[in-house]
Amino acid sequence: MLADHLRNIFQTFFLGYALAIFACYLFLAMVSASVLKRSTNLAKISHYDPLIASPFAPVITVIAPAYNEAVTIIENIKALLALYYPSFEIIVVNDGSKDNTLEKAIDAFELEKVPYVIDYKLNCQEIRGIYKSRKKAFNNLTIIDKLNGGKADALNAGLNVAKGDYFISIDVDSIIDPFALQKLIKPFLEETDRKVIATGGGVRIANSCRIENGHLIEINIPDKFLPRCQVIEYNRAFLMGRLAWSRLDGLLLISGALGIFDKEIAIAAGGYLTKTVGEDMELVVRMRRYMAERKIKYLIPYVSDPLCWTEAPSSLKVLGSQRNRWTRGNIDTLLRHRKVFFNPKYGFMGMVSHPFWVFFEWFAPIIEVLGIIYFMIIAILGQPNWSFFFVMLAFVYFFSITFSTYAILFDHLAYHRYKKKRMIIRLIFTAWLEPILYHPLNVYWAIRGNFDYFILKKKAWGKMPRAGFAKTT
Template sequence: MTGETIRNIIELFFMVYAITIFSFYFWLAIVSAKELIKNITTSKTTNYETLLSSPFAPVISVLAPAYNESLTIVENIRALLGLYYPSFEIIVINDGSKDNTLQKTIDAFDLEKVPFVIDYKIPCNEVLGVYKSRMKAYSNLTVIDKKNGGKADALNSGINIAKGDYFISIDVDSIIDPHALKKLIKPFFEETDKKVIAAGGVIQIANSCTIENGQMVEINLPGQFLPRCQVIEYSRSFLMGRLAWSRLDGLLLISGALGLFDKEVVIECGGYFTKTVGEDMELIVRMRKFMANKGIKYKVVYISDPLCWTEAPSTLKVLGSQRNRWTRGTIDTIMIHKDIFFNPKYGFMGMVSHPYWVIFEWMAPVVEVLGIIYFTVIILIGEPNWPFFIAVISFVYFFAITFSTYAILFDHLAYNRYNKKSMIVKLILTSWLEPVLYHPLIVYWGIRGNYDYFIRKRKAWGKMTREGFAKPKQN
């Protein structure tokens, strides 16, 4: 085989890979657009007040793990207390915080330690105390203080004392839409042919927004470049990606920031797996496998409404730590459940969703770096195929900005959150810079995640330093 033949094969591989992944993106964009239009139409005719006034509305337990969240803990609990739903409880789990998260919560809500018997259906670290408020207004608030065990362990302890048949897992540093519970619970009762086991919703970026008493008062576009890139990234991921996978019955991930689960199924599956940093994705995949192995028809759904606002990392250090963890969590889930890969037993999940995550989510940064290395070597030996490389780079760049612009405009037409033209223009301009300035960082952190997983055997979460919502940065 000649050197030229080898080069042609390598270049054909990169071209086919690029065309395939973009074909998937195009397909998912079409599916998500149809589903979003359907969801918006349905939402307009839904009478949520009937659900709110129904005596048969199920109890929902809101589980909020907290670790060193003193900056935002009080206002976020206040936001949870203001949720519009007839019957819910809030369980905040202080996972061995080293700051004054627990004390601030005790002071703000007049808590006292109470005797409590815990049924350890799911193993978790020792619970040091359970706190309830002396004030009737906070009678549905429970705070657990436990030894540090990580987010998954904290959630398991919350599940063990939860009273509801359903529980919602959230990040305590996020702002939840007041109507989130009634919108998330709705699919569980609409579906008659299949058992809904989990539901997720759209996550949006809260940086630079005005938040008072735990409520979103004014939506602003992030003033900093990194959070603004994440606004575009989240629009693509949540609105264009997960909504389509939900429609195709292939959704493998519900964000840990907001997800509603059937508690009985989660307990039967053994709760959250504490030995991974990707506990949210791993649980969904395990629940889906469990239902498939039992031969029970099931569904994992996704709500297209923006139901949760979270503070995005605004520094390279914190963002890099987050993306490194996401990469390691993805690899972990793929490796734990590798028996799904192209396994027809698991239907669309086995034949399409899982392979997609392996080939185009996990391996994409690796393929990109290999492409850069190949291009560099070809330049050094003085035999670059400039027309080919210019064509590939141009195709990738223009597809990326077109897809991002599509996501921005579609989100704007559907929800009009950023209601000033200047905000939309700024987002579109950012999308032109994102492939050049932001995406290479994501690729680098993806490679570091692979290195840390396979070489360093790293299992730690990494630090997520928050600025808090108290002083929003205006545009």
């Protein structure tokens, strides 16, 4: 009798949870669709000449931390120099590289150490030197040489030297669309009564695309299965998730690969936190709290255009460690800011975003595994309801591929990047395989992330320098 009772409770819980998560995603997708429609229409008429030609264009600082990037550093800096914007500076932070990253840059751009008094507005590892070019053509390039301290520390060092009103944090190894600066700054210039404090941009996968000198020449579908799954995953995350969250005023995560922030507020809020692996999400949450606690009305819009192309991990090992890190980063941010959880003071972020992240991002893989374990116990003890089980399984499967197909459709209608039929067909097939082959891996890595965080206490980057790959979602 008690067993029956328990069984009922468990089943209702798992079913209710699954339905709730699906309902949320469905809702987000619908919001996204409407935002995407408006922004695509807006893109048709956007006209940037008044900004490009203007002496009043705000100065933007591009901060790119680099660690052991000697092979690509020159190409990458050259690509940054070719960005299409009237007034910007580039700050490359050499985060104590063990190779000759700095020397290569010094040679290529004729840099020399300049006398510089640094105002350490934010704490960071010691800055050994500031390098600027003797050549006027590169007068907007600065290289900071500092002791190793991780990505967040490097970004803080960059912030201490930045001259712009706004800064963009990027990964030096990802490809930035030449028009990214003007598109990202636009929401700031359009602010009305609510102060715009940050804006995120769309990130996509560059695997198998043709790249020359840091410029994207031809867009392709990744040849390998894992990156192809990530194409669909990124479409879902960016076009169906973030877009909706920003519309609802609850965006918590701006990808570390590309985001633009109001420098003054970022510094006032304390800059990047070095003690976490999820420094990008943590900063956004902290800036939001900073504004909410001072009761200043603010906004974090989001530009859905693909503005940054990044090489996705194509080996299980690298992908696994990336996902493990993301999981730990999310948990860390959510726990650090647990005060926000269901706190009406923080508005939508407190009442919806933060709890949503806790229940549906952090807990989802855990509950999924618990569900599987529960079912196995029932199966071993006998009397499983097989027809119900299979129908549920089919439902989950078809729901997720419908969702993915919609993500492909959204991307197609809004940006039309994959123009060949063959590409679209391959993507759709990937979407069908993804829930069976790719999703379980993700669940496993997420569980490992939880395990590493709580049991092994791996909370910070630690001594290990950041991996070469971009952190993106």
